[in-house]
Amino acid sequence: MKAFIAHILLALSVIGLVSCNKESNTSQTSSIAKLKSFYFAPITDMPGLAEATFKIDERLDTGLVTNQITTADSMRYGTSLKRVVPKFAFEASPGKVTMELAGEQINLSGSDTLDFTKTPIYLTIQSSDMTTIKTYEIKTTVHTVDPDLYKWQTLTPTAYIAEDEEQQVVIANDTYYWFSNNGFSTRLYASADTKSWSEKTLSGLPKGCHVKGIIKHGDTFYYADSTHLYISDDVMNWQVKDYSNKKMRMVTMLMSFNDTAWLVVTDSVSTYHLGKIVKDSVHMTNMVLDNDFPVSGFSTVTFESFSGRKRALILGGYTSKGECTNSRWSIEYAVTIKGLYRLMNYSNGQDEFTTLTGASVIWYKDRLLLFGGVNKDMAFRGRDILYSKDEGYTWSPMDSEKCDLPESYTARQKQTVFVHDNNIYVFGGQDLNKTYTDVYCGRLNSITWPLY
Numbered sequence: 001m002k003a004f005i006a007h008i009l010l011a012l013s014v015i016g017l018v019s020c021n022k023e024s025n026t027s028q029t030s031s032i033a034k035l036k037s038f039y040f041a042p043i044t045d046m047p048g049l050a051e052a053t054f055k056i057d058e059r060l061d062t063g064l065v066t067n068q069i070t071t072a073d074s075m076r077y078g079t080s081l082k083r084v085v086p087k088f089a090f091e092a093s094p095g096k097v098t099m100e101l102a103g104e105q106i107n108l109s110g111s112d113t114l115d116f117t118k119t120p121i122y123l124t125i126q127s128s129d130m131t132t133i134k135t136y137e138i139k140t141t142v143h144t145v146d147p148d149l150y151k152w153q154t155l156t157p158t159a160y161i162a163e164d165e166e167q168q169v170v171i172a173n174d175t176y177y178w179f180s181n182n183g184f185s186t187r188l189y190a191s192a193d194t195k196s197w198s199e200k201t202l203s204g205l206p207k208g209c210h211v212k213g214i215i216k217h218g219d220t221f222y223y224a225d226s227t228h229l230y231i232s233d234d235v236m237n238w239q240v241k242d243y244s245n246k247k248m249r250m251v252t253m254l255m256s257f258n259d260t261a262w263l264v265v266t267d268s269v270s271t272y273h274l275g276k277i278v279k280d281s282v283h284m285t286n287m288v289l290d291n292d293f294p295v296s297g298f299s300t301v302t303f304e305s306f307s308g309r310k311r312a313l314i315l316g317g318y319t320s321k322g323e324c325t326n327s328r329w330s331i332e333y334a335v336t337i338k339g340l341y342r343l344m345n346y347s348n349g350q351d352e353f354t355t356l357t358g359a360s361v362i363w364y365k366d367r368l369l370l371f372g373g374v375n376k377d378m379a380f381r382g383r384d385i386l387y388s389k390d391e392g393y394t395w396s397p398m399d400s401e402k403c404d405l406p407e408s409y410t411a412r413q414k415q416t417v418f419v420h421d422n423n424i425y426v427f428g429g430q431d432l433n434k435t436y437t438d439v440y441c442g443r444l445n446s447i448t449w450p451l452y
Helices: 002-026 047-051
Strands: 035-040 054-057 067-071 086-090 094-101 104-107 121-127 133-139 150-156 166-172 175-181 186-191 198-200 215-217 220-225 228-232 239-242 249-257 260-266 272-278 281-288 294-296 299-304 310-315 328-333 341-345 360-364 367-371 386-388 416-420 423-430 435-444
Touching: 035 054, 035 067, 035 121, 035 133, 086 094, 166 215, 166 416, 166 423, 215 249, 215 260, 220 249, 220 260, 249 272, 249 294, 249 299, 249 310, 260 281, 299 367, 360 416, 360 423
Parallel strands: 067 133, 299 360
Antiparallel strands: 035 086, 054 067, 094 104, 094 121, 121 133, 150 435, 166 175, 175 186, 186 198, 215 220, 220 228, 228 239, 249 260, 260 272, 272 281, 299 310, 310 328, 328 341, 360 367, 367 386, 416 423, 423 435
């Protein structure tokens, strides 16, 4: 019996020793005072805080505060630092953590809401054995430039003295060329900077050239006029090909799309088709156009769809019967079947701008932008810019506080708009009483930034 009791006492003493060792381990202290990570807790109305990432720069002590916590990249524009909840992770459990904001010291609890606009900001960590103290300076930066803001400037108020004229502007070899026709003659002006323009000698185009129908395809320029195709490699000198003996007529050039120059043609029985130019020769395709397909006054734009397919959009304009439409015709290249194109009007029931002609549309960053235009009654649509984020199906006005052209830009139609080197250029146009020759340039602040 005594032996049994002795064994019991021995077992209890071992258990007690193990228990004491466990307790002593949990209460061990450390001389480490080091930050592992730093971030801001998310706040619903301020997404920029949770998006922020920080880097910790541990430096050799020099007697000064040398350790730093800095934002890896500036936080989103508009992010407020008035209410932030800083969060930390440490290499070892600290004995004490304090923060100093503009001289005011705060003992941190782990869920503190602080005003980080009060600078300088210091974080001090004291090791659990109270032998080591390390201080970090916290530096936060917020973008001061609104990424969604378009900045516009007037490059020239008057490029040349204009009459009641039709206009078109193209670019070749970093030179801008401005065609102008008053119904009797065509003139050409050139500029290297869009600010100073000089008249150039032009030869080969017909006197009554509808210059709005001039398109650029690669390094070649085309203009179609019934039985004649005009071709130029330098903008100023044009050669002509006669198609009088062909059983088709050229109505108008459309656009350059998917390595092909496209136009509208009619066959011998006046049925409208899509035509294309191959090696400077016009060929009529078997794609027959509906009666409500536009043949004048339309605007075109080409882009790559969100699904990765090449697409062209023909917007508004007048049909062969002289009816003004609000159509949005889409031509899409079917990558699965070589040489196949799909033509579809997907504007039925969409009436954001009822009828429309004389507008200009471009693809910029991730959306379509529409400038100018009038309806069938020649009522101007306005000076605001419309945008579409669903490839032309629906349209909305842009926020005037984010994208507002200079006051000198008035409502107009038949302007030329294109994108060059990430800049949007707007040239001239007309209203009921005047032909404009002004030039504007705009750019989205974040056009070269990564998307959020």
